[in-house]
Amino acid sequence: MTGIRKVAVIGGGVIGGGWVARFAQNGLDVAVYDPDPQAERKLAGLMENAAHAFAALIPGDRPVFGKVTFVSSMREAVEDADLIQESAPEQLALKQKILAEIDAHARADALVASSTSGLLPSDLQQAMRRPERLFVAHPFNPVYLVPLVELVAGNATAPETIETAKAFYAALGMKPLHVRKEIDAFIGDRLLEALWREALWLVNDDVATAEEIDDVIRYSFGLRWAQMGIFQVYRIAGGEAGMRHFMAQFGPCLKWPWTKLMDVPDLTDALVDKISDQSDAQADGLSIRDLERIRDDNLVAIMRALAGQAGGAGWGAGELLNTYEASLAVTPLPKAAPDITRPLDLHTATVLPEWADYNGHMTEYRYLQVLGDATDALLALIGLDAEMLASGRSFYTVESHLRHLAEGKVGDKLTVSTQVLSSDGKRLRIFHTITNDTTGDVVATGEHMLLHVDTTSGKAVTAEPALGETMAKLAAAHAGLAVPDAAGRAVGQPR
Structure with missing residues (x-):
């Protein structure tokens, strides 16, 4: 796996914890540093759900689970790591400070990845002595299941850093996407932000509740997006003439005054309360851990279903899953010879x-x-x-x-x-x-x-x-x- 065998994760929250699970379930030893005194307890629940999901996703032979160790200082976490995954809160000054400290204590050949969902790597590199090793590796929640990771280079990032990163994350069963131009919020979050703005307006204007908007997504285009994305779905909508016909037929409606993408409703206390109350009602008493388990089981079912398509070769995330499983089979884990005197x-x-x-x-x-x-x-x-x-x-x-x-x-x-x-x-x-x-x-x-x-x-x-x-x-x-x-x-x- 590109020579990377030990990693450090700085920040053990939802995203950092997801990285811990993804790394460990691929056999990597992980050192975790998080100043939150509750971090280890919080991570334990996430890791339990992740182990459940991974066992269902890969029902055959799996890598021996890596060792996860909580350490008391950032220096202890990074000093012998091959790769450091920074997953601190989305505050530029805080991340710059943390990355500078990582840079000071990490080995000269170690790579440094930031899980930022929108900050530019060129800005993150400002306080580093070795900025060429810094890149953005932006995942999607839950990190231990959703395969996409956006890789973004800064002005000072070395090309070989990105190439090594692509090979590393691919070996973890992920789909590394090199974002060729450094752009705020990258690709995935820019698309999500557009939908999120429209959703906020629909709730704000009492057109729909939070649950009704989720129903629109999960019972319609969300099903199509899961396996074809948006452009290929619209190509089919164009009929036999394909995308060109679709663009000619539906292109003019893009000028109609439907969208409020250039504006966002004020997040007043009243709107926040409305959305929070609707979300609580939608959860219907299920805890976050309950919802995580339901979400994970659904994702596993979708990916395994996609893995059986195209004559068994798989489609979309299912094809990627098949490739990942095959890579595990190509390099089987060492097993002791069985004791043939017993069953x-x-x-x-x-x-x-x-x-x-x-x-x-x-x-x-x-x-x-x-x-x-x-x-x-x-x-x-x-x-x-x-x-x-x-x-x-x-x-x-x-x-x-x-x-x-x-x-x-x-x-x-x-x-x-x-x-x-x-x-x-x-x-x-x-x-x-x-x-x-x-x-x-x-x-x-x-x-x-x-x-x-x-x-x-x-x-x-x-x-x-x-x-x-x-x-x-x-x-x-x-x-x-x-x-x-x-x-x-x-x-x-x-x-």
Whole structure:
């Protein structure tokens, strides 16, 4: 990951805390400095939600979680960091002071990123002795899920700083966008500001409530924006003639006196109270942590749905997610060799929102999916690889018996343990047990008979010597284990 292994985060609030989660869930050690005595407590709740979301977003192998350490001084945080992410309040003088202190104590080769949402990096660099390493890395909340990060260089920023930053944030599963011109509020916030101004006027003039405006967005164009943005959506609106026709048809309305973009209502106490009261009513008793969890689950569901589009290649944020997951698979995390004298824990899974049925429980075919993935993990362990598959050798599952014993709910982390009951070179009989890691309950079991086959003829054949020896070794190692009570049971047999 571009040589960056340890980072420092200055400011552990909503944005800084989001960065801590994003960094740590990618295996980076993070030193956090925040003078707020409540910072560590506040961050703990955010980190819990972030861990829940990341487990659902990346249900397979994930990096080993990085170490997060709160330190008592800025110097202690930055002095051995490879990259420092400043996330202090949006006050130019304060940020300049903090960046100067970071600059004084950080290693000469360390990069310095500011999370500012609108301050110009050229202004932020003014008090730094090494301004060439400073750049803006502006994220969007929640930082640990939303992938976009705007990268902005100042007048003194070195080109290689931006290039290193692009590679670094991309390795975190993000979409780094280099904003080519230094401009107030960059790109994202300028677009959001336009919509926000109009929304304030609509509430101020009693045209709509806060909840009604949110409904307009989430039930209409927000759905389109999530996967196509604005220009591509309007291209479709132009019909077969495309964008040129759309611009000709709807361009004149841009001159109509609809918008109040050049003005903003006075944020009087009355307007602030009105918006706050409407927002409280809309929340309907849900805490900020509750709303964060709901927002995160929805974002995960949207991104994972997009990941399955375009024939499985993914679309938009889903395509980016697939690329990120593939990068984790290309460089798998080191694992200790399994103890084959015990049932093998080869597969874990997290129950995703889309796995739930109308009762909020894991659907039947998802149990079979988890068991199938565990079988694949076992076959990989015994030596079934791409080369063997290409040669026309594989395993077919010819019989299964699945028992549903407990409910799997969204967010549950499941571990599958696998026991080899027997093997004769052609047949492999296995028994899986799915356990809920949180409760310890056995959620389901699956007994399966697999045949080693020649895929050209479709007939069972004896496995190659190396594969057969591994199968026999596992069967012998597990021969001394107690046979599960459910092994060999018939469907409907009394417990």
